Amino acid sequence: MSADEGNQWGRRALEFVDAADRLDGPSLIRQFETHIASGGFSAYIMAGLPSPGAGLADLTLANGWPRGWFELYVRENYIAVDPVPRHGATTVQPFEWSEAPYDRKQNRAAHKVMTHATEFGLVRGYCIPLHYDEGGAVISMAGDQPDLDPVAKGAMQLIGVYAHNRIRSLHRPKPQRRLLTSRECEILLWAAHGKTAWEISIILHIAERTVKFHLIEASKKLNAVNRTAAVAKALALGLIKL
Missing domain, CATH: 1.10.10.10 (Winged helix-like DNA-binding domain superfamily/Winged helix DNA-binding domain)
Structure with a gap:
């Protein structure tokens, strides 16, 4: 990546950060999708970390997966065996999907998830884990040939974190007026x-x-x-x- 391209990513990320808190939900999602598409990411999801008894549909905050992939993922309960969110629960560092550890021979279910993902154009991915007091989440994005240069990934991390936090704040129930004195x-x-x-x-x-x-x-x-x-x-x- 050239210095000029790196500067462009830096400007994009800072512009998004500056605007995020002023955007409503739909506007935020549109800008987020535009920015990650510039990096070759055609799909994404923001969801809570896997927890007992909770499926992906229950944990999803924002869904930009291909419809067929999301439906298959939910139907087959892939969240129980997907190595990406599982690894996200154990680290605070962003990582490429290929860095999520699993044994292809010993863990065929995990390999099945990763193989099926490629059939929907999700060949290479990048995952940003988030951990906070009451739980955690992952921002996972993917595409056919996304830009995984360190500078681009840094920009994606900044954009993803601010997008997630803004969406979380918009979903948080507004405090009710005190009913009684x-x-x-x-x-x-x-x-x-x-x-x-x-x-x-x-x-x-x-x-x-x-x-x-x-x-x-x-x-x-x-x-x-x-x-x-x-x-x-x-x-x-x-x-x-x-």
């Missing part, structure tokens, strides 16, 4: 401990009618018919904890 939660918590309105008023140094008012308001907000139901709903929603 802190005083309502406090009173419901004491009610959950079996305290009467009068006892709660003594504990909190407020009037008994104020306690009853807050219990009524909390019940309305929770669509509960009485204080017992309000307490049950507040516990179920995690608004109070015993």
Whole structure:
């Protein structure tokens, strides 16, 4: 790779990083696909690391695999034997698919996955593992003859990581507006401990009618018919904890 080509990859990666946090999901995916296509990668997937009882469809965050390959992969449960995500679970370093270790003779199932992938144009691939507190993921991309020069791979890593993190943040549930006030939660918590309105008023140094008012308001907000139901709903929603 020439110095000029290396500079181009650097500019592409930095432009993507600069724009990623401002893009919505579809725009981000379009730009990500455009960038990796420039490197000869015709397909990709972003998915969680293999876990017991979870298939690829459950773990997928963004899917750019050929449809037939994805359907075959899911149907045959290839995630259980694929050496690429398995290796991704053991390393923090990006790697080419050919570097994922397995014994062709002893592990024929793994070799079958890699062979079938080539039938869909996924001849050479590059995998970027990600590990975070609550789990991990892989960004795996492939093509017939992708650019696997170290500079290009470095750019793919930067682009892939920022794309994945942005998609994750867009999928993260937005925090809900607090349903109850802190005083309502406090009173419901004491009610959950079996305290009467009068006892709660003594504990909190407020009037008994104020306690009853807050219990009524909390019940309305929770669509509960009485204080017992309000307490049950507040516990179920995690608004109070015993």
